[in-house]
Amino acid sequence: MNNVVIDLKRLTKHFPVGNGKFTALSDINLSFSKGEFAGLVGPSGSGKTTLLNIIGSLDVPSEGSANVLGKSIAGLSQKQAAQLRNYHIGFIFQTYNLLPVYTVYENVEFALLLQNMTEGERRKAVMQALEWVGLTDKEKSKPSMLSGGECQRVAIARSMVKQPDIVLADEPTANLDSKNSHHILQTMQRLNEELGVTFIFSTHDEKVMQYLKRKISLADGRVVNDETVELIANR
Amino acid sequence: MLALKLAYKNILGAGLRTLLNVSVLSLAFVLIVFYNAMIDGWNRQGKIDTQEWEIGEGQFWHPDYNKFDIYSYREANQEIDANVQQLIDQNEVLPVLIQQATIYPQGRMQSIVLRGIPADQQLLKLPTKGLNMQEGICPAIIGKRMAKSTKLKTNDKVLLRWRDINGTYDAIELRIDTIFKCDVADVDNGQIYIDYHVMQKLMGMKNCATLLVSSNSELKDLDGWNYRSTDVLLKDLNDLTNSEKISGMVIQSILLMIALLAIFDTQVLSIFRRKREIGTYIALGLTRKQVVGIFTVEGGFHSILAAIVGAIYGIPLFIWINQTGLSIGEADMGITVAEVIYPFYSLQLILISIVLVVLSSTIVSYIPAHKIVKMKPTDALKGK
Numbered sequence: 001m002n003n004v005v006i007d008l009k010r011l012t013k014h015f016p017v018g019n020g021k022f023t024a025l026s027d028i029n030l031s032f033s034k035g036e037f038a039g040l041v042g043p044s045g046s047g048k049t050t051l052l053n054i055i056g057s058l059d060v061p062s063e064g065s066a067n068v069l070g071k072s073i074a075g076l077s078q079k080q081a082a083q084l085r086n087y088h089i090g091f092i093f094q095t096y097n098l099l100p101v102y103t104v105y106e107n108v109e110f111a112l113l114l115q116n117m118t119e120g121e122r123r124k125a126v127m128q129a130l131e132w133v134g135l136t137d138k139e140k141s142k143p144s145m146l147s148g149g150e151c152q153r154v155a156i157a158r159s160m161v162k163q164p165d166i167v168l169a170d171e172p173t174a175n176l177d178s179k180n181s182h183h184i185l186q187t188m189q190r191l192n193e194e195l196g197v198t199f200i201f202s203t204h205d206e207k208v209m210q211y212l213k214r215k216i217s218l219a220d221g222r223v224v225n226d227e228t229v230e231l232i233a234n235r
Numbered sequence: 236m237l238a239l240k241l242a243y244k245n246i247l248g249a250g251l252r253t254l255l256n257v258s259v260l261s262l263a264f265v266l267i268v269f270y271n272a273m274i275d276g277w278n279r280q281g282k283i284d285t286q287e288w289e290i291g292e293g294q295f296w297h298p299d300y301n302k303f304d305i306y307s308y309r310e311a312n313q314e315i316d317a318n319v320q321q322l323i324d325q326n327e328v329l330p331v332l333i334q335q336a337t338i339y340p341q342g343r344m345q346s347i348v349l350r351g352i353p354a355d356q357q358l359l360k361l362p363t364k365g366l367n368m369q370e371g372i373c374p375a376i377i378g379k380r381m382a383k384s385t386k387l388k389t390n391d392k393v394l395l396r397w398r399d400i401n402g403t404y405d406a407i408e409l410r411i412d413t414i415f416k417c418d419v420a421d422v423d424n425g426q427i428y429i430d431y432h433v434m435q436k437l438m439g440m441k442n443c444a445t446l447l448v449s450s451n452s453e454l455k456d457l458d459g460w461n462y463r464s465t466d467v468l469l470k471d472l473n474d475l476t477n478s479e480k481i482s483g484m485v486i487q488s489i490l491l492m493i494a495l496l497a498i499f500d501t502q503v504l505s506i507f508r509r510k511r512e513i514g515t516y517i518a519l520g521l522t523r524k525q526v527v528g529i530f531t532v533e534g535g536f537h538s539i540l541a542a543i544v545g546a547i548y549g550i551p552l553f554i555w556i557n558q559t560g561l562s563i564g565e566a567d568m569g570i571t572v573a574e575v576i577y578p579f580y581s582l583q584l585i586l587i588s589i590v591l592v593v594l595s596s597t598i599v600s601y602i603p604a605h606k607i608v609k610m611k612p613t614d615a616l617k618g619k
């Protein structure tokens with residue numbers, strides 16, 4: 001328990017709906033250790049994205065506490081939350097969310113521009129990240145010229161380039177075919193093993209689930225199952 | 236720096252829309268600079284002309300002299316004392332005698348202002364050499380506008396009639412020696428010039444003057460005379476050009492407003508359409524304020540492009556116009572304006588225009604961008 005990077009206690013999230021409120025998450029108690037490769041699974045509307053957003057300091061809990069890397073999410077100022085995301089948390093989205101006017105290289109470099117790094121240090125880090133995802137030959141391409149799988153690999157490189165502690169991936173394979181999905185997952189698995197980065201997914205994709213080392217099932221905003229999986233060898 | 240680079244890429248990525256915004260804005264920019272340069276050029280030329288032809292470095296008026304009241308002219312003259320005479324001898328001041336009189340060109344009667352000015356003077360550009368008496372007939376010079384309104388030509392003769400100091404009417408014939416071209420309306424319209432000493436004799440006003448034109452800007456005080464500085468004497472011209480500037484501002488602001496509205500519209504649309512991008516920036520570690528900054532710089536960047544584009548077609552245009560000048564035709568308005576105006580581009584004018592355009596477009600870009608501060612990052616990421 002000493003390597004805990006995320007600690008959620010009695011976490012509840014309400015959204016105002018009309019005059020009342022809608023409870024998207026209720027009484028979540030979870031903790032994640034460094035280097036986990038975990039997934040949130042559950043039907044649509046079960047609260048997966050909401051939970052990832054809170055962990056990523058994009059949203060705050062209504063009740064209970066969310067501690068990420070020793071910091072209480074609710075207590076962070078805008079600036080502190082931005083710092084936390086910039087240095088320690090990488091995001092991967094279902095829709096890739098690359099900046100269309102930037103090249104692959106510039107997309108990956110973007111997060112580093114906010115940090116105090118020299119041009120040379122940045123170049124090294126970006127090329128390294130592109131190497132991890134096997135896209136060094138595409139550094140000058142624009143996202144519009146890439147396939148979906150390649151876009152998602154760029155997004156992975158972007159989330160990994162700053163060597164974060166945690167990567168949050170919200171349905172990263174939902175827009176990809178099975179070949180690309182496997183490729184993406186294998187890439188992330190490798191990065192998880194080599195760099196010890198904590199990965200948390202949200203998914204209802206069977207392909208993703210077979211890679212997970214821990215599977216947390218959500219239903220109606222509650223944790224209904226939390227199991228550590230003996231890794232079934234890939235096929 | 237990051238915001239600038241991003242703005243540059245985003246704005247070029249927007250293609251046609253950017254082109255439209257930038258063209259309208261650059262047009263407003265070029266028009267503002269050009270119009271004001273025209274007026275400044277007019278004012279400058281007018282000032283130089285007025286000083287060279289009429290007022291020198293200032294004038295000393297007889298206390299009763301009122302330029303706009305011809306009935307004041309009669310009494311508004313006084314004898315020159317030894318002190319002033321010395322200044323005249325040193326070419327520091329130039330005496331002018333002014334009286335109302337009448338001429339009869341082709342039998343018509345026309346009231347005019349008769350000015351006596353020393354034929355050998357060099358202080359003003361008036362071609363007074365022609366006033367030297369040669370034959371029996373008294374020579375006179377008039378300006379182009381006066382020649383047109385009286386239909387007088389060089390060497391024409393015209394009868395001049397006046398009342399002398401005792402109120403007695405008298406008349407002689409004048410010969411038009413020279414018709415000069417001068418853009419200063421007051422020097423020309425309704426004015427006839429004859430020699431100062433001849434005029435004194437005609438009027439019976441021995442050694443008298445109505446005003447003194449000074450060539451020395453340091454000279455500000457003369458006993459018995461009221462000093463009128465160049466600033467005071469040029470006030471009409473300045474007022475006129477200023478009011479032209481203000482009326483030009485209406486059109487310029489309309490054009491600028493259209494350009495700003497286009498930018499505003501682009502901003503609103505782009506913030507609406509690029510919610511997911513905004514969410515991504517926040518997820519990557521920018522604060523919402525920084526994102527507002529990115530979008531504001533992006534909108535304001537239009538103005539920088541506009542300045543560059545405006546310079547690309549504006550500078551050759553300006554250079555060309557400055558070589559040929561801009562002919563405004565023979566305006567016979569009662570105002571001082573050259574037939575050909577050379578625009579005057581001051582650094583101040585260009586800097587003020589740039590600041591105005593950049594500042595206003597940055598402000599209209601900020602107004603919609605500011606809304607981002609209230610956006611929830613999670614909603615932005617969903618594109619809501």
Ligand SMILES: Nc1ncnc2c1ncn2[C@@H]1O[C@H](COP(=O)(O)OP(=O)(O)OP(=O)(O)O)[C@@H](O)[C@H]1O
Binds near residue numbers: 015016022043202
């Ligand atoms: N801003 C919001 N305002 C109101 N309700 C919200 C808001 N965000 C999420 N919800 C609700 O909270 C619930 C959980 O949403 P969430 O997006 O976390 O689900 P999810 O598990 O990610 O679903 P999916 O698999 O479809 O992505 C949903 O019922 C949703 O309607």
Ligand SMILES: [Mg+2]
Binds near residue numbers: 049050170202
């Ligand atoms: Mg979701």
